Each structure stands twice: as structure tokens, then as C-alpha cells.
Amino acid sequence: MPATSFILRLSVNGDPRECAVTPGTTLLEALRYEMGLTGSKQGCDKGDCGACTVVMDGQPVLACITLAMACEGRAVTTIEGLARHGVPHEVQDALDQSGGAQCGFCTPGILMSAWALLERNRNPSRDEIAQALSGNLCRCTGYTKIFEAVEQAALRMRAARGER
């Protein structure tokens, strides 16, 4: 029988959003099916693959095992929120240029984890990158080009922001 709905209010990619959710609705379902933000992907539905990774208040979280109602009042950034005014973020551009997105299905999750890393560490080592992406399974690339892309993005971000 249909469960009672509640109105969830949160910020998504800087915009205030509200949508009706049931207690069982996941954040991923709310984003994909209620808000039309289909960039975040469902690869396993149980927190194993990382394709649904979004960033909530600076931390990467798995949207498929986060209940929507637990996000009341939180600030969520999804893959759709990385580009500014249609210009891809450095990490998006670097991933495209380096061939780090093959089928592209893990890509939104990879990018959100990488972005969260780069926001807190502008000069990560290869090991730190691998650690930060260890919750995101990629089946196409063998990860090499993804590591290279994150390093490239870090370089570009430091240059763009006058950091060394």
C-alpha cells in the first residue's frame, strides 16, 4: 500500500529543491526520478559500485544507500552541478581529454569522488588518488587514464588559482 509521502527540502547544485518522498525513497531515486537529474547512475543499488556518488556538504556519499529524508536541509552536488555556465570543470575536461571515460557509466561517480578529493587536496599523490577512488568501480579503463586525468586536473586547478 502506498506509503505516506513527506516533502523533502534540500539544496541541489546550489538550487533550493523540494520533492515528495516516502520514508523508503533513496537519495538516488529522488535525484533521478523526482528531480530529473539522471547523471548519477545506479550500478548496483546497494553501495558496492560507487556510480551513484554525489557530494553532500563536501563529503562524497553513496546516493543509493542514503535515504532521501536524511538529506533534509543538506547541500548536495551532483555531476550536473560541476560545470559552471556550461563550461566543464577542470576535472571533467581532463577526464575527457585523457580518455578516462570509456563507457562513461562509472564516470559521474568517479568525478564526484575526484572533485571532493581535489577540493580538499589540490596536490594529491597517485596513492591518495587511488585511495579516494577506491569506492568507485570502473570496468573499462584499468584506472590508469583516470589517475592521469585527476593529476592533470590538479595541475590545471593549481595553475588557474595561482597555486603551486
Added chain:
Amino acid sequence: MSQEKPRSGTPAIPTGRAMPREDRLSPPNWPEGRAAAPNGTFSTIGKRNRKVEGLAKVTGRAIYADDITLPRMLHAKLKRSIHAHARILSIDATEALAMPGVHAVITGKDLPAWFGIIPWTEDEQALCEEKARYVGDAIAAVAADSERIAEEALAKIRVEYEVLPAVTDIDTALSHPEWKVNEKAAEGNISKQVFLEFGDVEGQLAASDAVVEGDYWYEGSTHAPIEPHCCVAEFDATGFLTVWSSTQVAHYLHRDLAKVLGLPTQRVRVIQPVVGGAFGGKSEPFSLEFCSAKLSMITGRPVKILYTREEVFYAHRGRHPMRMHYRTGIRRDGTLTGVDAKIAIDGGAYSSFGLVTTYYSGQLLTAPYTMPAYRFDSTRVFTNKPCCGPKRGHGSVQPRFAFECQLDKLAEKIAMDPIELRRKNFIGEHTRTVNGMRITSNGFLQCLDEVERAAGWSGKFRKLPYGRGVGVAGSMYISGTNYCIYPNEMPQAAVHLRLDRSGRATVMCGISDIGQGADSVLAYIVCEELGLELRDVRVVAADTDLTPVDLGSYSSRETFMCGNACLDAARKLRHDIARVLADAWGCEPAQVTLAGGIACSTRDPQRECMSVKDAFQRAEAKLGTLGSVGWYQTPKLGGDYRGGTIGASPAYSFTAHVAEVDCDLETGFVRVKKLWVAHDCGRALNPVTVEGQMEGSAYMGAAEALLETQDFKPAAQYHGPGLHHGPSLLDYRIPTSLDTPEFESLIVESIDPEGPYGAKEAGEGPLHPSVPAIANAIHDALGIRCDRLPFSPPAVLKLLRAGDARAEWERARRPLAAAGAR
């Protein structure tokens, strides 16, 4: 050992041609050949370009099947068997149908037609009618307002089963023919048998200086693309069916949908949205496509089915487990003599591509090494487990593992460096294999040189301390198959190319991009031929209403075949435009170049010059609307014997790997420090995507070697046999960013005379040597032979404790040390 004769009663399966081979189309034979740059130097080809869909993917805008939501769309779920083998006595859906929000329930009776990807082995139904053949076999489907309601309804469908004895391994399948898994099998549980012999194997082995005999086990594994299978079907008011599916074979799906649903093919449209990985796992129709279509026909509403991750593991069609026995002979000077293989293949419940798998298990071993005599005897059996099928390197990864390990053992036996032994037996280029396959370009020697140099082989092999080691292996693979899987003589790939007066080119092709960059290959070729920028080419792909037929993304055929079709179409238009401009400028058409957005004459490029857009308009004014068709069909290929066309390909790629491992003696844990991958892809149309394929392949091979097992539980207190041991991405251990080895990609370009600009495949070949290179490296490190997959810590520890590994390790390095001292 006495050689077993092939069993009688092999199913009579034609190797399949409806028309005489002489009627075959032949591709255009340009005087300048296929390999050359149109203007002398390449402007797009060979450059580190982006992919056409890359930005859509990194910004989250690419639309995958599950991103499609249509008005009034219903969601459907499949009811699956809980038994590995059971007769279905009755199905009662009354209670499910009575639930609010449930719109329809279908069972096997609603979709009774048999289908199968190979037309001679149609042994599957969309929903099982009489019998379930593995845990997870689909038996009913429910369409409801939401996935959750559909799921609740599944629990209310009552199925009465009569449980039958389950066959869960090769030996039981052979010893209990009366426990018939698949009634369509001609004999017992035999799915397919192939016995082929070329040359005098016994004579060659008898005349050898050394013969190595070995037993090998290749564990099953699955593709595990990160995108689960998904499809949306809409049967509209005019009786027209549209299916959006995460498939890699839109054309075959188109045919099978029409057949199973009883619709004319011209009223079915299949569209492949962006696909989130496939690796062979989406190369045939699945229950979800038939069921969503049927449910849409019944309800008059669009219906979506999205498999759960668990369902993806049961849908499977992945790597066949193979038990292999090899005898390989060699002369003291390192020349291979005879090769004898006996292979048993665990196929699961259905045939899938199994007929081809059985042939491939033998047919694809005969290069890059020459062998005077070769024989294989392969048997694929049915078992009550999810059906195996084509996984990246279909059918040939397993025998390649065994054979390359054999070569390592032979090298040790005659005290020869294993790279040297491989060089010594190089088959050469422009030659023929012992089983009649035509080899064109062959860069294998250069591959060996590259990995030897890059890995620092001579300073490492037999020289690293105990626990560390290096190993080498080689392989070859096809660039597409010689024939379509249903017999016909029509082109295997085709392209429609339209030029617009705006300066845009639109390429339409049935090509299936599954992440490898197939769409981009078409764009690069059009840019190269017509002098366009990448952003001025639009690729419309894999939509059976809009695009001419391409057979799909399997057997590494897209770059070679669609590339050739595209080259054909683009070259026709380039010649047309060059002729119009040459007339205008009073020069020869050969003096007209199109490059970098500019059309000019080489005679006076300052004055005789205009934009490509203006050139298009000039040509349109002279010739009318601009468009062309291009197509590709393979030449007559293969050996002149039954089955001789299976394994035949217009070009073969070649690969060599060196693996370096570091093993923990306490735990048996093997870490692959690095894999050097050298691959002859003919020509790298885009080095970035070729490297991506090389790295991804080597990664997948390393994963199979060390981690992955698609295996099933025996019966226990609360369940019967045939339950997957862990159908999730946590339990099924695919490597994370922390587990993946380091890769070094070394592209080798042999420039194939028949490939588009000389290109061959890169997507599957580079997987093959990973597994044996790692096994051989473990031997160099520890003195043990890993002849069974996976090389997991318990398996390695067991081998370490079984004999005196250290003494074997010491012994293995003595002859080379002695040779060094001389």
C-alpha cells in the same frame, strides 16, 4: 595417452552459407590503397583526439537506457526460478493480478517462440514454458505502476515445481546424459563437439626432443559492466514497436524481437542508447527485451525493465569454464612440432554463441607461432547454471592461457629464453596458418621487442630474488569474423554519409559504441577524408530505423568493418568534390586537397582555395544533394573444410605482455607490479582510445587471473544447488583502484593492407596474454606452476606447500646461469 576419437552423433550443424561464395561482394580497390593518408599526411588520424561523446559523458548528459522515462511508463520485473532444474507444473498469478497497480502478468505461454543468437541452436525462450534450467531462469513477468509494486506482485505469483536432478559440472553432464538439461540437445548434455586435425600430430610429437603435457583449469568469470541491462519498449497505436535497449547487437535484437513477438521486422525499431559497458555481455537478446515489448503490447503503455545487479550475474553469458589438456612437442633448437589439445567446456543451460565458442577454443590458437601439426577435440556441455557466452576474447582466452604456459614449460625444458622461443616460432606475415587462416600484417616480433626492452627483461628474468619474477606471453585475435551469424551475402557493415550545405557531415551507421570509441572512429575517418573539424561531424548510430545495418559490437569488428564502410562512403564524396573543384580550377582531381576546414589545390593553394563548406556548396550546385553509401564485406576466407570459416578474419591483431609480480610468501598473495602491453593494432586511429583498450583488456585479464570467479554453491540446508556464490559487486571481486596493476601500453603499428588506414582491432586481443604472463611470472618468482585459475592466495599457498618450490625455483634458473657463464 591414447587419443580419444570424437563421439558419434555430433549435432549436424551446417557451417552456413546460403549462396555460393563466388557471389561475394568485393570492396573497392582504390589505386592508392586503404592505408595511405588522403593528402599525404594525416591531420586527424593518429592524433590524440577526444571522443565525440566524451563531453556528454563527463557532464552527466549522456542518456543511458535507464535514463529514459516515457509518459505513462510502467515498470516490469521478472519472476525467476529458485531451482537449478525443475519442471514448471503450474503458475498462478491470480493474486498478483488482483493487486492495485498491477497491469499485466505474462508467462512462457505468452512468448512460446524459441530463439537463440545462432540460428542453428535456438534453444531458449523469453520465459520458460515447461522447465527452468538454472537458478534465476525467468518464468513470468509483471508490469506495474512502479518497480516496488511489481516486486511485491512477484512474491504473489505461485509457481508449483517438480524439482529435477541438477547437473552442475562437466563430469556430471557427461556421465548423466539422462538428466537432460536442454531438450534441444541432439545427444545427452552435449552442446557441441568439434574435432579437427591438421598435419600428423602423433608423428610430430614422436619425433620431438621434448614433449610437455599439462592439465589446466580456466575458471568462469563474468563481464560485470557497471550498467545493468535495461530496456524500454513502446508499442504504439499504429502497431509499431520501438525498443531502447542496452544492447551491443541492435541488428540481431531487431530480428529476434520480430521473430519472438510475431511482428514484421519492418514494424520493429531498435535503438541503442549510450551503453554503460558490455564486454560481450550484451551481445544477444535477453528476457527483458522480449518481456517489456510483450507487456507493452498487452497494456498499450511503455514498459521499462531494469535488471538488478543480482539479475545481471544470473543473465551472465560470460567466460566459459574450460578444462584443458595439452601436449606440446619441441625440437632442441626451439622449433615447435605438434600440438594436441583436448578441451571440455562448461556451457551452462543454453547454447548462446556456444557453437562458435567450441570452434574458437581450437581455431584461434594457430598464430602467432607456426606449428606443423595441430589437433583439438573440444566438447561443450550443458549444465544447470547461467549460460556462458562471449566475454572479451571469446573462446580463445582459455586455450591461450594453457598454451602460453606450455610454451614457458618447454622453454625451461630446453633451457631457452621464453621470449627467444616465441621469436623462433614466429609465423611471419602474409602467410597461412596450419588450419588455413590467412594472416596479413603481423607485428608480433616488434611486440616482443617492445615488451622485452620496456620491462628490462634481460636484467630480471631468472635474476630477481625469491618471491619476485617476470613472465611473458603472446597471442593473436580476430578483427571481426568472416561471416554474419545468419547466412547471407549482404555487407557486414554499412554507412550512409550526408553532407549538408552548412558544412556539416552526418554519418549514419548501425555501429555499436559500447565505450570503446566506435562512433568516434567514424568521425575521425570522415574528418580525415573531407577535411572537416571533429565538431562538424555528427554520428547517428545504432538505430534500426535511421541507420544501415551493421552487425554490432562483437568479435572486435567495428573499427575494421565500419571503418572500412565509412572510408568507402567518405572517399566517394571526396572524389566527387575533388572533381568539381578540379573542373573549376582547371587542375587534376588528385591535386585537390581537403584538410583543416580548407579545400585547395596543391598547385596554387593561395589562389585556388576555399572553405570546405563552400566546397560542399559548389559540389551540391553541380551534382545535386550530396550523400553516399559505403559498405564492407570480407573477402573469401578460411580453410576448405567444415568449420574452416570459423576463426577466419580479414586481419589479426597480435599482442605480447610481460608481467612482473611480487608474491608474499606468508600469505600467498600475488601482486602484479606492472604489466607491459605491446599490441599490434595495425594503425592507431586514435592512440588514446587504443591505449584505453589495451589497459582495460590487460586489467580484465589480470582480474581473471587473480580474483574473479563466477561459481555456484552446492546444495545446502536451505537451498538447492546452483546458487551464485555472491552475485554482487562486493562479493564478486572486481579490482578497485587500489588493486589494479600498473600498465604500460606500447602501440605497435604494422599497417594492415586491408584495414581502414591500416587499422586492426585493439579491444579484445590485449586481454589474452595477461593471464599466462602472470602465471609464468609466478613461476619465475616462486618455482610453482599455476595451472588453475584464479591464482588466489589459498591456491598459491597450496602449491607452495605441495612440493619443494624453492628447489624448483633454484633448478629453473640453473640452465640460464650456465648459458650465461658460457
